[in-house]
Amino acid sequence: MAVGVHQLLTTPQVLTAAEAVERFVEPGAVLGLGGQNINRCPMALVHEVVRQRIGELTVVGCNLSLPLDFLVAAGLVVRTEQGSGNLEKFGTLFSWRRAVEANRIAVRDYSHLSMASRFLAGAMGLPFMPVRSLLGSSVLDRLVAEDDAVVTPDPWSGEPVVLVRACTPDVSLIHANLADTDGNVVIDGVTSHEIDMVRASRHVIVSVEEVLPAGAFDGQPERVTISGAYVSAVVAQPWGAWPTSVYRKYDYYEPEIDGYQKGAKAGDEGPRAFLAGSVESHPDFDAYLAATDPEGSARTAMAEQMRSLL
Amino acid sequence: MTVTDTVGGAVGALPRELLVFEGARQIRDGDCVIAGTGLPLLAGLVAQRTHAPSARLLIESGVVFPKVVPTPLSVVDPRIMHAPSKLGSLIESLGGFVQRGLVSTGFLGGAQIDARANINSTWIERGTGRVRLPGSGGANDIASHCATIVILTSHEKRRFPERCDYVTSPGFLDGPGARRRAGLNPVRVKVVTDLCVMEGDDTVGELTVTALMPGATVEDVLAHTGFTPRIADTLGVVAAPAPGQLALLRDVLDPESRYFPERLKNGTAHE
Numbered sequence: 001m002a003v004g005v006h007q008l009l010t011t012p013q014v015l016t017a018a019e020a021v022e023r024f025v026e027p028g029a030v031l032g033l034g035g036q037n038i039n040r041c042p043m044a045l046v047h048e049v050v051r052q053r054i055g056e057l058t059v060v061g062c063n064l065s066l067p068l069d070f071l072v073a074a075g076l077v078v079r080t081e082q083g084s085g086n087l088e089k090f091g092t093l094f095s096w097r098r099a100v101e102a103n104r105i106a107v108r109d110y111s112h113l114s115m116a117s118r119f120l121a122g123a124m125g126l127p128f129m130p131v132r133s134l135l136g137s138s139v140l141d142r143l144v145a146e147d148d149a150v151v152t153p154d155p156w157s158g159e160p161v162v163l164v165r166a167c168t169p170d171v172s173l174i175h176a177n178l179a180d181t182d183g184n185v186v187i188d189g190v191t192s193h194e195i196d197m198v199r200a201s202r203h204v205i206v207s208v209e210e211v212l213p214a215g216a217f218d219g220q221p222e223r224v225t226i227s228g229a230y231v232s233a234v235v236a237q238p239w240g241a242w243p244t245s246v247y248r249k250y251d252y253y254e255p256e257i258d259g260y261q262k263g264a265k266a267g268d269e270g271p272r273a274f275l276a277g278s279v280e281s282h283p284d285f286d287a288y289l290a291a292t293d294p295e296g297s298a299r300t301a302m303a304e305q306m307r308s309l310l
Numbered sequence: 311m312t313v314t315d316t317v318g319g320a321v322g323a324l325p326r327e328l329l330v331f332e333g334a335r336q337i338r339d340g341d342c343v344i345a346g347t348g349l350p351l352l353a354g355l356v357a358q359r360t361h362a363p364s365a366r367l368l369i370e371s372g373v374v375f376p377k378v379v380p381t382p383l384s385v386v387d388p389r390i391m392h393a394p395s396k397l398g399s400l401i402e403s404l405g406g407f408v409q410r411g412l413v414s415t416g417f418l419g420g421a422q423i424d425a426r427a428n429i430n431s432t433w434i435e436r437g438t439g440r441v442r443l444p445g446s447g448g449a450n451d452i453a454s455h456c457a458t459i460v461i462l463t464s465h466e467k468r469r470f471p472e473r474c475d476y477v478t479s480p481g482f483l484d485g486p487g488a489r490r491r492a493g494l495n496p497v498r499v500k501v502v503t504d505l506c507v508m509e510g511d512d513t514v515g516e517l518t519v520t521a522l523m524p525g526a527t528v529e530d531v532l533a534h535t536g537f538t539p540r541i542a543d544t545l546g547v548v549a550a551p552a553p554g555q556l557a558l559l560r561d562v563l564d565p566e567s568r569y570f571p572e573r574l575k576n577g578t579a580h581e
Contacts, residue, residue: 112447137450254383
């Protein structure tokens with residue numbers, strides 16, 4: 001999407017994940033992914049992208065994690081632009097790593113701040129943003145060689161700064177705590193890179209733990225993290241970040257993250273089997289939740305664990 | 311590993327625990343410190359609860375000045391979002407604090423650290439192939455803007471090459487004055503390993519061994535380093551933790567040994 005082009009505001013719609021993904025995620029899209037590491041990843045929405053097999057995607061974000069690994073394992077990604085691909089204590093993104101090493105996907109590295117600054121530029125209708133990170137590094141050498149960054153003197157002091165291009169996703173997927181039917185979104189806890197990424201995006205699908213009626217925030221509009229002005233579709237999906245966490249709602253579920261990572265580390269078969277058995281075989285995310293946690297005991301335990309940490 | 315490898319008596323600190331205590335000593339009272347999870351965060355928490363009660367922690371995900379509860383496995387773990395000044399964003403932490411110049415000390419890791427303290431966490435050449443690593447994350451931002459960088463790492467030859475295959479995060483770049491020429495402010499770097507402490511600044515532009523871990527020798531360091539480090543004229547020995555500090559780390563900060571599986575293996579889980 002071009003920067004700063006006039007765009008009519010649209011009215012957010014409340015849709016199912018399947019409807020929203022079918023309507024707003026196109027093959028070949030630049031896809032922004034929200035969440036970070038093990039927190040508030042848009043799992044339900046990414047399950048749906050996998051189910052609908054929407055491919056040739058360029059995935060952008062800061063700390064890309066499980067959702068990217070699913071999309072890569074499903075063969076739907078041609079390129080990533082990111083600060084990192086990482087799950088910290090749970091290891092790296094093994095499918096992504098193998099795909100990058102085998103040159104099956106192109107990769108463009110940034111630091112978190114330079115990537116977040118690209119979203120900030122897009123959010124403000126600017127073509128680029130200056131940063132003072134990256135100077136002297138191999139990260140910068142590669143970006144300059146690809147014409148994705150320019151080193152230029154500050155016009156006033158003459159000191160070098162790096163200009164990075166705006167990043168304007170065709171569509172971004174995030175998961176949040178709450179939204180009303182007008183698309184006003186509440187995120188509890190850290191917001192990582194998401195606010196600027198959402199405001200820079202042409203379309204935005206937000207899945208939420210709970211959808212409230214229109215006007216729910218009229219008495220307290222400052223509670224709204226992201227205005228509905230930027231949101232295309234709201235999807236009601238309780239536990240929609242599972243097995244990652246949602247601050248104030250539920251903790252991340254280590255056994256499932258660990259299990260996926262062990263399989264992914266061993267080779268491409270693990271993630272393929274996971275996607276076949278836990279994503280593609282189910283009609284929707286609720287069916288996956290019912291199959292993976294039939295009694296709901298893991299979800300109850302993680303909700304209790306979160307309450308104990310607040 | 312046996313218990314007799316440890317420092318400070320039969321139930322003294324394990325080598326990786328000693329990294330945490332030496333890391334904590336790099337933090338002065340009043341410092342603003344950015345750290346990821348694992349040993350760096352534990353070092354920050356030890357400092358806060360011992361000699362640096364006014365030190366403040368910043369987490370790259372946007373957590374400003376948390377009161378961490380045990381034991382976060384991620385920078386977005388609810389345990390690291392506990393009772394902060396503010397839960398913000400990446401751009402607030404890495405732009406508003408780090409690039410803005412409000413963070414004195416940053417803790418980093420890396421697959422390679424070279425003679426000039428440059429750090430690689432992106433790509434490693436391995437034979438005819440290349441190994442892909444997670445990438446910068448906030449590391450480049452931290453190394454670009456903090457006044458002091460502290461690296462806590464195991465000491466392996468392949469981790470310390472003469473020159474990194476790829477410079478993710480700048481140390482002294484090509485040597486004295488190189489940061490200035492690139493447009494970066496100067497930096498002090500301290501590398502704490504299970505064998506020694508190496509440090510340097512822009513005026514020298516390379517790392518110098520300044521202290522040894524208890525029981526380690528200069529020969530050990532040279533045998534496990536891919537470059538030939540300068541050796542200080544007088545070498546200190548890293549001190550064992552003060553009484554009570556080991557219990558603080560083991561019983562209070564990481565009571566389930568999430569970052570010290572070796573404690574459980576050799577039966578020194580509790581003091």
